[in-house]
Every structure is written in C-alpha cells, then in structure tokens.
Amino acid sequence: MSNIIYKSDMLQPHTPSLTGHLPDKDDDLDLISFLTIILQRKTTIIVTTLLAVVLGVGCSLLLTPRWTSHAIIVAPSPKELRSMDKTITQLAVLGISADITPDSLLSDFMRNFDSRDLREKYLVNTHYFTQLVKEQQGSPQETSRLIDTILDGNIASHSSGQDKAEDKKEYRYYKVSYTAENATAARDLLEGYISYVTQVVEDELHQKINYQVDLLKGKAQGEYELELARAENAHQVKLQRLNYALSIANSAGLKHPSWSNGSSIKDDPDYSVTLGANGLLRKLEIERSLQDVAQLNPDLLNRRLYIGQLNALKINEMEILPFKYMRQPYEPLKQDKSQRKLLIILFALAGILGSSGYVLINTKIRQRAELQLPGAG
Structure with missing residues (x-):
C-alpha cells in the first residue's frame, strides 16, 4: 500500500x-x-x-594624474599683421601677390598644428618627454608606444565648425589643448608647441614668397640680359654706320655740317653725312666711349632698377603671427576629471x-x- x-x-x-x-x-x-x-x-x-x-x-x-592647458585662437588682427605690412607693400609694388590673409594664416597654422609628424618632432625634443623616457627605461618599442599614447590622447584641437547649432559663434575660432602629468608641464608644452608651429608657418611663407621672388628675379634678369644684348648689337651697328658715314663724308669733302654754309644735300638714309666729317668723328668718339650701353637706354635702366629692388627684399626678416589669442595658454588649477x-x-x-x-x-x-x-x- x-x-x-x-x-x-x-x-x-x-x-x-x-x-x-x-x-x-x-x-x-x-x-x-x-x-x-x-x-x-x-x-x-x-x-x-x-x-x-x-x-x-x-x-x-594607479591611474596617472592628468592636467590640461587650453588656449583659444582666432584669425590675426591688423595689429598682428603690422610687422608684415612693409614687406607685403613692397611685394605688391613689385607685382608679387603674396596671397596672405588673416584667414589663410589661421588655416595654415591649424593645418600644421594637426600634423602628426610635427607633433612627434616637437614632442621627442622636449624635456618633458626626455624625462618620461628616462623614468621608464624601456626598449625602443616601448618608447614608440609612449609616443603614440601621448600623440593620440594628449594633443587636441576643436574648431568652431564642430559646435552645435545653439553654440555657434559669429566668428571663427579654434580651441587647442595639451595634456601632461602636471599643470606646469601642460602649459609649457602647449606654449612650446604653438611657438613651434608658428615658426613652421613662418618658414613656409618665407619659402613660398622667396620662391615667387626667385622666379620673378629669373624672369626679370633674363629679360634684362636679352634687352642688353639687343642694345649692344644695336650699338655695334651704330658704330659701324658711323664709320661708313665718316668715310663717305671724307670722300665727299664734307668737313662741316652741310647746313652750316647755307647749302643743303639729300642725306643718305643708311649713312647720314649731314654732320660732316668733323661732326661724325666726334659722334663716333662719344659712342665708342660708352662702356655701358644701358646708360642711354631708359628701358634697360628701369629693368636694372626693378632687379635691384627685387634683390633688396628681405623676406626672411618678416615676422609672422598667424593668429590672435582670445585666451592664452594657462596653468590649469584643477586636475582633469579622471x-x-x-x-x-x-x-x-x-x-x-x-x-x-x-x-x-x-x-x-x-x-x-x-x-x-x-x-x-
């Protein structure tokens, strides 16, 4: 059961x-x-x-503390461009277009600021990076990884074009930043990198303008030498004609200008003898005394003056500031939100x-x- x-x-x-x-x-x-x-x-x-x-x-x-320094920049104002005015005016007078505007300077600066190659070249030469490498005492592979880590997360830029619609400004600006393990290093690294990029932009503009000036110099020098050769040929032809005219005047017994004794003759269009042998001889002596045919040629003198002004340009002394600070790099007072x-x-x-x-x-x-x-x- x-x-x-x-x-x-x-x-x-x-x-x-x-x-x-x-x-x-x-x-x-x-x-x-x-x-x-x-x-x-x-x-x-x-x-x-x-x-x-x-x-x-x-x-x-165990997380490493992070401090970030920021700066806000806009296109340069006339004050920042004042050191360039003299050179730009000289270029304009000589017919050289530098194509330098506040917006183009700011764009050139940010293009170089965002360059990974420039960031790496700057970083590896800083005292901050040298100290990090000494502390780690790692292999070259670890050093490369350290560079990638810093470049990928510690240097940044933000454009006003990335703002939301409600945050849009009426002017164009960029916010740049640099992050380091302490506040002072963050500020110094940002200031140093901005100066480094500014120098790169200045060197690029110097090279660009020098290239244009060199091209113009080559063209002007070539045209001058061609015109000078033509003038020298014309001078030689003139001397030869004067010799022939002098020979004809002596053969004809014309010692004085044909209009001095009240008589007149029909002059030869190729070998003018109306000056007489004495006048032709003096003219020949004057022409032979000319060591530089450009002395009596205004076109050649103007070309020579133009080339001299091109050679007098001092492009490399032109100081360029491709931006204006709205907020300079500062030493952060608070650690980043970790x-x-x-x-x-x-x-x-x-x-x-x-x-x-x-x-x-x-x-x-x-x-x-x-x-x-x-x-x-």
Whole structure:
C-alpha cells in the first residue's frame, strides 16, 4: 500500500524546498526563482561586490594624474599683421601677390598644428618627454608606444565648425589643448608647441614668397640680359654706320655740317653725312666711349632698377603671427576629471554580475546533482 500514488498527489504542483532548491522544469529559471536565489544568497553577492569595489579603488589609485592647458585662437588682427605690412607693400609694388590673409594664416597654422609628424618632432625634443623616457627605461618599442599614447590622447584641437547649432559663434575660432602629468608641464608644452608651429608657418611663407621672388628675379634678369644684348648689337651697328658715314663724308669733302654754309644735300638714309666729317668723328668718339650701353637706354635702366629692388627684399626678416589669442595658454588649477569613478562603477557592476552569475550557476548545478541522487524522486 505504501507504493500507491494517490491522484491528489499527482495534481499538486512542485514547490521550492526549504533548502532553497528549485524544481527542474525544462532547465529554465523564471524571474521569481531568480529573485529568490538572489535574496537567499545576497550575502555572497554583497561581499563579492564590495571586494570588486575595493579592487577598483586600488586600480584607480594607479591611474596617472592628468592636467590640461587650453588656449583659444582666432584669425590675426591688423595689429598682428603690422610687422608684415612693409614687406607685403613692397611685394605688391613689385607685382608679387603674396596671397596672405588673416584667414589663410589661421588655416595654415591649424593645418600644421594637426600634423602628426610635427607633433612627434616637437614632442621627442622636449624635456618633458626626455624625462618620461628616462623614468621608464624601456626598449625602443616601448618608447614608440609612449609616443603614440601621448600623440593620440594628449594633443587636441576643436574648431568652431564642430559646435552645435545653439553654440555657434559669429566668428571663427579654434580651441587647442595639451595634456601632461602636471599643470606646469601642460602649459609649457602647449606654449612650446604653438611657438613651434608658428615658426613652421613662418618658414613656409618665407619659402613660398622667396620662391615667387626667385622666379620673378629669373624672369626679370633674363629679360634684362636679352634687352642688353639687343642694345649692344644695336650699338655695334651704330658704330659701324658711323664709320661708313665718316668715310663717305671724307670722300665727299664734307668737313662741316652741310647746313652750316647755307647749302643743303639729300642725306643718305643708311649713312647720314649731314654732320660732316668733323661732326661724325666726334659722334663716333662719344659712342665708342660708352662702356655701358644701358646708360642711354631708359628701358634697360628701369629693368636694372626693378632687379635691384627685387634683390633688396628681405623676406626672411618678416615676422609672422598667424593668429590672435582670445585666451592664452594657462596653468590649469584643477586636475582633469579622471576616470576613477567610472572605473570603480565598472568594477562594482562586474562584481554584481559576476557574483550573481556564480550564484545562479552554482544553484543550478546543485539542483541537478540532487535530482540525480537515488531516491530523489
């Protein structure tokens, strides 16, 4: 009789046992069962989460402090361009277009500021980077990784074009920044890099203008030499004609100008003899005394003057400031908002999820083990 199973017993639903074990129904857990297990094992979950938080706090203390210096720049004003006015005016007078505008200067500066090659060249020569390398005493590969780390996250620029519609300004500006491990280094690095890029922009403009001037010099010098050769040829032809005319005047017995004694003759269009032998001889002496044919040629003298003014240009002495500060680099007073809080929160979430998962899996394993025991049913 003890083996008889009553119908009423078959209809009764299974319920969790007092030990907290759940029935195995298609190997699934519903929400109520999940919460029941979590509440029963809350001590394990809380302890594990606290340990994760402590670990997160410890890891956050190892994070390197970060300080960021900012500067805001806009296109240069006439005050910044004043040192260039004299040179630009000279270029304009000589017909050279420098194409230098406030907007173009600012664009050139930011184009170079965002250059990764320039950032690296500047960084590796700074005292700050040299000290970091000494402290690490790493291999060349580690030094390269350090450079990449600094360049990828520590130098930044922001354009007014990236602002949201409600934050748009009526003027164009750029916000540049440099991040370092201390406030003074952040400011010094930003100031140094801005100066470094400014020098690069100045050198580029000097090279650009010098190139244009050199091209113009070459053209002007070539034209001058060609005109000078033509003038010398014309001078030689003139001397030869004067010799021929003198010979003809002597043969004709014309010693004095033909109009001096009241007579007139029809002059030869190629070899003029109306001056007479005496006049032709004096003219020939004057022409022969000319050592420089340009002395009596205004076009050649003007070309020579133009070339002299081109040679007198001193482009490399032109100082260029491609921007105006709206806010100069400063030494930050507050440390950057670190990722410590976020790191602690992530460790806490990992503790909660990890401990909850462990509790659920452990409970499920125990349930299966109990169901497989003899007489478990």
